[in-house]
Amino acid sequence: MSVIGEGLAEAVRLLVTLDPEVMDITLRTLQVSCTATFISVLIGIPIGTVLALKRFIGRGFTVSMVNFGMGLPPVVVGLGTWLCLTRYGPFGALGLLYTPSAMIIAQAVIASPIVAGFTIAAIQSIHPKLRLQILALGATRIQYLLLLLWEARLGILAAVIAGFGGVISEVGASMMVGGNVRGYTRVLTTATVLEVSKGRFELATALSTILLALAFCITAALSYLQQRGR
Amino acid sequence: MIKRIFIASLVFFCGFSFTGMLQVQNAAAAEPKVKDIILATTTSTVDSGLLDVLIPKFEKETGYRVKTISAGTGQALAMGEKGEADVLLCHAPAAEKKLVDEGAVVNYQLVMHNDFVIVGPTGDPAGIKGKTSSEAFRTIADKGVIFISRGDDSGTHKKEKAVWKSIEVNPQGQKWYHESGQGMGATLLMASEKQGYTLTDRGTYLAQKANVKIDILSEGDKALLNIYHVMQVNPEKFGKVNSEGGKAFVEFMIAPETQKIIGEFGKDKFGSPLFFPDAGKQM
Numbered sequence: 001m002s003v004i005g006e007g008l009a010e011a012v013r014l015l016v017t018l019d020p021e022v023m024d025i026t027l028r029t030l031q032v033s034c035t036a037t038f039i040s041v042l043i044g045i046p047i048g049t050v051l052a053l054k055r056f057i058g059r060g061f062t063v064s065m066v067n068f069g070m071g072l073p074p075v076v077v078g079l080g081t082w083l084c085l086t087r088y089g090p091f092g093a094l095g096l097l098y099t100p101s102a103m104i105i106a107q108a109v110i111a112s113p114i115v116a117g118f119t120i121a122a123i124q125s126i127h128p129k130l131r132l133q134i135l136a137l138g139a140t141r142i143q144y145l146l147l148l149l150w151e152a153r154l155g156i157l158a159a160v161i162a163g164f165g166g167v168i169s170e171v172g173a174s175m176m177v178g179g180n181v182r183g184y185t186r187v188l189t190t191a192t193v194l195e196v197s198k199g200r201f202e203l204a205t206a207l208s209t210i211l212l213a214l215a216f217c218i219t220a221a222l223s224y225l226q227q228r229g230r
Numbered sequence: 231m232i233k234r235i236f237i238a239s240l241v242f243f244c245g246f247s248f249t250g251m252l253q254v255q256n257a258a259a260a261e262p263k264v265k266d267i268i269l270a271t272t273t274s275t276v277d278s279g280l281l282d283v284l285i286p287k288f289e290k291e292t293g294y295r296v297k298t299i300s301a302g303t304g305q306a307l308a309m310g311e312k313g314e315a316d317v318l319l320c321h322a323p324a325a326e327k328k329l330v331d332e333g334a335v336v337n338y339q340l341v342m343h344n345d346f347v348i349v350g351p352t353g354d355p356a357g358i359k360g361k362t363s364s365e366a367f368r369t370i371a372d373k374g375v376i377f378i379s380r381g382d383d384s385g386t387h388k389k390e391k392a393v394w395k396s397i398e399v400n401p402q403g404q405k406w407y408h409e410s411g412q413g414m415g416a417t418l419l420m421a422s423e424k425q426g427y428t429l430t431d432r433g434t435y436l437a438q439k440a441n442v443k444i445d446i447l448s449e450g451d452k453a454l455l456n457i458y459h460v461m462q463v464n465p466e467k468f469g470k471v472n473s474e475g476g477k478a479f480v481e482f483m484i485a486p487e488t489q490k491i492i493g494e495f496g497k498d499k500f501g502s503p504l505f506f507p508d509a510g511k512q513m
């Protein structure tokens with residue numbers, strides 16, 4: 001109990017005093033996870049839209065692959081990315097292993113299927129007659145797509161929230177491809193693991209608290225956006 | 231109105247991620263690739279806090295950036311064997327010798343030592359206190375008391391397996407034998423929670439002492455010496471290895487000044503040093 005109490009106090013102290021190392025870790029966590037979420041939105045929303053609207057051979061299989069991908073274990077993604085990025089691996093020439101970019105790649109792989117899956121559900125839950133009506137009113141293809149996405153915005157924001165939540169909380173992939181290098185690829189989750197193995201539970205609790213606060217702020221902002229005007 | 235707020239926040243979110251991308255790229259541009267050194271090492275040098283003292287000093291003096299990958303010695307050696315690291319700091323001389331013989335690593339230098347100790351519950355239910363390592367292990371096996379093994383092919387795990395082998399006991403699969411599969415710090419915590427015995431390096435135990443309810447029960451055995459070597463991954467065998475950086479790190483580790491810091495490390499906090507500097511000595 002005292003550890004939790006002291007951890008909370010330590011979290012407050014670190015935040016109030018703007019501890020440079022903790023600020024650095026927090027900022028990097030935000031940068032990596034936001035960038036990864038952004039990339040997954042660029043990949044996931046178009047794929048989700050196509051899968052929701054188009055009928056083609058193999059669509060059912062692709063959709064089930066996306067749904068399967070929503071539950072991809074981060075540690076498996078981490079291992080796969082690690083193997084691809086090692087010096088003598090297929091993409092070794094890029095020299096990306098143990099960099100924030102490698103973490104962004106792994107996290108984007110984790111989040112993209114989540115965003116795509118939620119997008120499919122969001123667009124398919126739009127009333128089918130609405131689609132006909134939009135077309136009947138003479139919308140161009142682009143207008144049609146934009147209107148559909150706009151109508152599905154609640155679900156799509158849920159997709160972004162879920163994708164972000166998935167990546168900011170994962171530790172397996174970040175640890176493997178980032179290497180938890182101090183001042184370079186250390187993020188809140190990997191720092192917590194390290195502090196636990198060092199036996200510094202108060203600091204670990206403090207870092208966890210900061211991570212929770214960060215995740216809460218971002219998701220709260222997105223939820224506010226989603227629920228506005230409801 | 232809602233639409234505008236929606237777009238504004240989207241722009242903000244994207245903008246933030248872009249600054250992220252830019253900063254990431256800037257950082258990469260400011261530090262050319264050859265400046266990066268990948269150091270694969272055992273968890274004990276990281277968990278004890280020693281590298282937190284040495285690495286910043288090395289980086290400041292040389293301008294290199296060290297990417298410390300803290301893994302078990304098994305993984306660290308495997309990374310060296312595949313040319314995936316530039317320099318290794320490990321503590322499994324028998325396994326390291328294989329790499330030296332194969333020519334996977336060069337510039338093999340003795341750095342420091344401490345020792346392994348057998349720790350267990352304060353009351354010592356199995357009664358191993360004061361026994362040698364092999365006697366203690368035999369007693370643990372005979373009485374079937376909980377023993378927590380690292381189980382991760384680390385240097386400590388290799389040492390533990392060697393002791394089991396020397397007394398011809400195969401603990402694998404026994405009910406009292408648990409494999410944690412984690413670093414030394416985490417394994418000590420597990421031993422403390424389960425009130426079991428484990429083999430640990432003294433440094434990590436001292437660093438972790440305040441958090442665990444287990445004591446040193448067997449120590450001072452010659453067989454339990456824990457010797458650390460630093461070595462460069464052979465740049466002639468692996469073209470992508472940062473040979474200059476690796477060489478600089480090896481030289482740094484055996485430099486008199488660094489050796490002095492190693493010898494002093496932990497004295498103020500634990501009353502005794504965690505590691506004993508050995509550079510230049512014969513094993």
